[in-house]
Amino acid sequence: MTTRDSADLGAFTFECGQAIDDLRVAYETYGEFDGDNAVLVCHALTGSQHVAGFAGGGSETSGQARAWWNDIVGPGKAIDTNDYYVVCANVPGSCYGTSGPASEGPDGDPYGTDFPPVTVGDWSRAQRRLLDHLGVGRLRAVVGGSVGGMNVLDWAARYPDDADLIVPVATAARLDPQCLAIDAIARRAITTDPNWQGGAYYGTGETPDDGLALARQLGHVMYLSKASMADKFGRRSAGRDAIRDTFPSDPAAGFFPYRDVESYLDYNAERFVERFDANSYLYLTRAMDDFDLSEGYESDADALAAFEGEALVMSFTGDWHFTTDQAEELAEAFRTSDVGVAHHVIDSDHGHDAFLVEPEKVGPPLRDFLDSGLAGRSVTDTVESDEDDESDFAPVHNSLFSG
Amino acid sequence: MTTRDSADLGAFTFECGQAIDDLRVAYETYGEFDGDNAVLVCHALTGSQHVAGFAGGGSETSGQARAWWNDIVGPGKAIDTNDYYVVCANVPGSCYGTSGPASEGPDGDPYGTDFPPVTVGDWSRAQRRLLDHLGVGRLRAVVGGSVGGMNVLDWAARYPDDADLIVPVATAARLDPQCLAIDAIARRAITTDPNWQGGAYYGTGETPDDGLALARQLGHVMYLSKASMADKFGRRSAGRDAIRDTFPSDPAAGFFPYRDVESYLDYNAERFVERFDANSYLYLTRAMDDFDLSEGYESDADALAAFEGEALVMSFTGDWHFTTDQAEELAEAFRTSDVGVAHHVIDSDHGHDAFLVEPEKVGPPLRDFLDSGLAGRSVTDTVESDEDDESDFAPVHNSLFSG
Structure with missing residues (x-):
């Protein structure tokens, strides 16, 4: 069973001290609640509550971001609904139905x-x-990637008794x-767009599309890696039929090829500005x-010291937005605070996007961790257990810590 | 002796096939020409002919970019004038006196x-x-960094008999x-600035300063490294007296710190737009x-096969704009074409900027190469010579190839 709904949660005071009278939160749920099987999934920067496709509905966008983890969440999938x-x-602060700058x-x-x-x-x-x-009281798990992973870490610190497992x-x-x-x-690209109009x-009929498009293009550069960009685009021209029309240009530009990588960035930025609010991007x-x-x-x-559950930290070798070194530091913090943790490093050229585009690598450890913990x-x-003598030469080892 | 001058070199047909009637080239020279001691230095993207300070004049800017390699070029320095x-x-195409979009x-x-x-x-x-x-006919050397290094490589391919030594x-x-x-x-940041006005x-009294400032800020991110940015700025706030006024902002921004890294980017972008032409940046x-x-x-x-001189390829471990891997591929191309080459890798956290800010590491190999070749x-x-048995364990080895 799936639901798509929103809840009016009443007055809400933000950490800054300011309040709004009625916080609305848009959400989706998948599967049946049995009292101890709830998993909170936290979305990334420009994601939405639409984490998975609806029964029979595939990964349709329904006016929101597309179902962004449809390969991971669903019946029979790693997070098995x-x-x-x-x-x-x-x-x-976002713009998919929850209160934010674009809300009334x-x-x-x-x-604004x-x-x-x-x-x-x-x-x-x-x-x-x-929740x-x-x-829903206690959760089986809180799971999320990118800034959604920060959201997960905040849960562990803020509500240390509320989840068995966390997966940043x-x-x-x-x-x-x-x-x-x-x-x-x-952010400067957005706020210098005259159509931003101070927010x-x-x-007004004018939205800061150019600035938001630039912001999104920078995002894409952060989400990809050198290797994935070389692999995906190389230095290839987008071909003679490709049209440069997303941004203004000048005659001299015509002497040079319009490259695949530019075409990709332009195309995706154009799609993005149709679905996302510029002020939400700032927020x-x-x-x-x-x-x-x-x-x-x-x-x-x-x-993290008060957290009593277990943590699975996952990172990707090609990710320069959030590096494996940063993830190892995080795992080390869990270890220092005596929280059971495994740092599962995934070898991938796909940059930060790997957590979205390599479900075959993300799925198995996630599934097994939800089932059996560490x-x-x-x-x-990344740390060898003492008992694990046979795996001395492998860069990453199965953990023998038990849950 | 130093000279600062410009030369009107007559009609010039560009590689695109278009021509201008009178190419003017602004240049500086340092030292005395004795027939075989000329060194051509090629500047980087936003650099100028003002590579070194003038006698008694320090590194004054004189309305141009500051003397950008004053620690390397001068009397008694690595490139000893x-x-x-x-x-x-x-x-x-630039804007420091040579013909470009801003020229008449x-x-x-x-x-335009x-x-x-x-x-x-x-x-x-x-x-x-x-020249x-x-x-000046034949050159002792052609030396340059960043896109100036591409300029050096182009010299080796285009005029293979014209230089004894090249240093990309x-x-x-x-x-x-x-x-x-x-x-x-x-470029999109510049061309979407309404003040760009199609170039x-x-x-008009309006210049695309916001767009050019954004472009420069992106440049700075490319020129620094994660390590150098962490070291230089960390996540520190710029302090309560710091003023955010380079770019428009909104009230919600005031809740968050104005960070050192932002202050650095804003300050430098403001200085940059005073000295550089936006169309030149596009070109x-x-x-x-x-x-x-x-x-x-x-x-x-x-x-590179026709080049008969020797090449010193220099790269920096913290540089992600032009990586040591790319430099090694370049060195490998020289080796394949039987050009004498050494790839001198410099260990540095300073990112791409290292070639400008670490003269104590760049100077010695450059000086010795100009004097004695390989x-x-x-x-x-990076490649061990057969005779060099003692240095098996050093990551980088002295070359025993002779000049």
């Missing part, structure tokens, strides 16, 4: 940039409120300064940039 | 985007023309698709993106 009750909620404010107009600043902590708090509304995927305890810089540039573009990237697991604690380990057969760790 | 006659010319065209107005598209090959051809004008630094035979993508996004902004990045050493040849090795004492290579 025959076994688990999956909940995914659109985060506050108290005066009947969109909030009067919407309170949001944090990853606000996302967790809204999700907790939604209470749905009658392709994420880190905080963004590194290189990614902070790129996010800042992306008050709703109803959500700021939440990501601001997240720091250790904030309010002595350290990352201190933030004892799961496909779960590997 | 007591010994060598150094020539550096601003490339066609035949009708008395700036060319009617200026012919330029290529790296056009830069070499203009430099060759200038003829200065009475922090460069590659071609840009990879990741960097092509970032350059394309940077015809000269004299020069296109030249860089288009460069492919193998174009018109069977391979990179084939392009036999130079500080010159190392």
Whole structure:
């Protein structure tokens, strides 16, 4: 059984201290709740509650982002909706039905940039409120990738008793300064677009599409890797029939090829601006940039110390948005705080996107971890267990920690 | 002796087939020409002919980019102007006195985007023309970093008999698709700025500063590395006195810190738009993106096969704009074509900027190579020579190839 709905959760005070009178949260659920089988899935920056296809409905977009983890979530899949009750909620500040800058404010107009600043902590708090509304107390697991993985980490710190298992995927305890810089540039691309109009573009007939397109293109560069871009596009021309019309250009540009990589970026940016709100992009990237697991604690380990469940940290060798080194630091924080953890490193050229596009590598350890915790057969760790003498030469080893 | 001058070199037909009636090339020279001691230095994307300080003048900017290699070029320095006659010319398409989009065209107005598209090959051809004008035939060396290194490679392919030595630094035979993508996004930031006005902004009182600032900020991200950004900025706030005023923002932004890394990018972008022309940025990045050493040849090795001198390829471990892997491929092409080559890898966290900011590492091998070719004492290579049995365990070895 699947549901697509939204809940009016009443007044909500954000971490910044500002409040709104009625927080609406749009969500989807898959499977049947049996009291202890709930899995909260946290979406990435521009994702939505539409994590999987509906029965008979494939991965249709339904006016939202496409079902972004349809290869992982569903009947018989790694997060098996025959076994688990999956909940995914659109985060506050986004634009897929949950309250955000584009939502109607108290005066009947969109909030615009009067919407309170949001944090990853606000996302967790809204999700907790939604789960209470749905009658879900303790969760079997909280799972999410990218900034959705930060959302997972925030859950472990904020609600340490509320989940048996957490799975932060392709994420880190905080963004590194290189990614902070790129996010800042992306926001500047939006705010310098004259159509942004200080954020008050709703109803004017002009939206900051150029700026949002540039921001999205920067995102794509972060989500891919050198290797995947070389493999996908090389330096090839997009061909004589390809039309450059997304952005203005000048006659001199015509002497040079319009390359595959440009065509890809332009095409995807055009699609993106049709589905995403520019102010939400500002709000959500700021939440990501601001997240720091250790904030309010002595350290990352201190933030995680109260968590009593087990953690599966997953990372990807080709990911430069969130690196395997950052994931290892995170795993080390879990180890320091005596939380059972495995750091499962996946060898992939697909960059950050790997967590979305390599379900055959992500699925097995995720499935086995949900079933059996750290004892799961496909779960590997970067640290050798003492008993595991035979695997001395493998770079990544099966963990023998049991759940 | 130093000179700062420009030469009117007459009609010039660009590789695209378009011509201008009078190519002007702005240049500087340092030292005395003695017939066989000329060194051509090629500048990087937004560099200028102002490679070094003038006697008594320090590294003053004189309305141009600052003396960009003042630590390397000068009396007693690695490229010792007591010994060598150094020539550096601003490339066609740029904006420091050489003909480009901002120059006056035949009708008395700036060319704007009617200026012919330029290529790296056009830069070499203009430099060759200038050297003829200065009475310099054969060169002791051609040296340059980044796209200036591509300029060096083009010299080796185009004028294989004209230089004893070449030093391509922090460069590659071609840009990879990741960097092509970032350059394309940077150009889009300029052309979507309404003040760009299709390139015809000269004299309108409005210049596409926002777009050019974004392009520059992307450049800075490419020039730094994760490690250098972490070291330089971390996630620190720029402090309460820091003012965000370079780009528009909204009230919600005020809840979050204005970080050191943003402050750095904003400050430098503001300085950059004062000194650089937006159309030149379009033209020069296109030249860089288009460069492919193998174009018109069977391979990179084939392009280099006629070169009879020696090559010192220098690369930096922290450089992701032009990687050490790309430099090794380039060195391999020299080896395949039986050109004497050493690939000197410099261990550095400074990213692509290392070739500018680590003169103490760049200087010695460069000095020794100019003096003694591959036999130079500080010159190392990635390939072990057979005779070099003692250095089996060092990652980088002194080359025993002799000059």
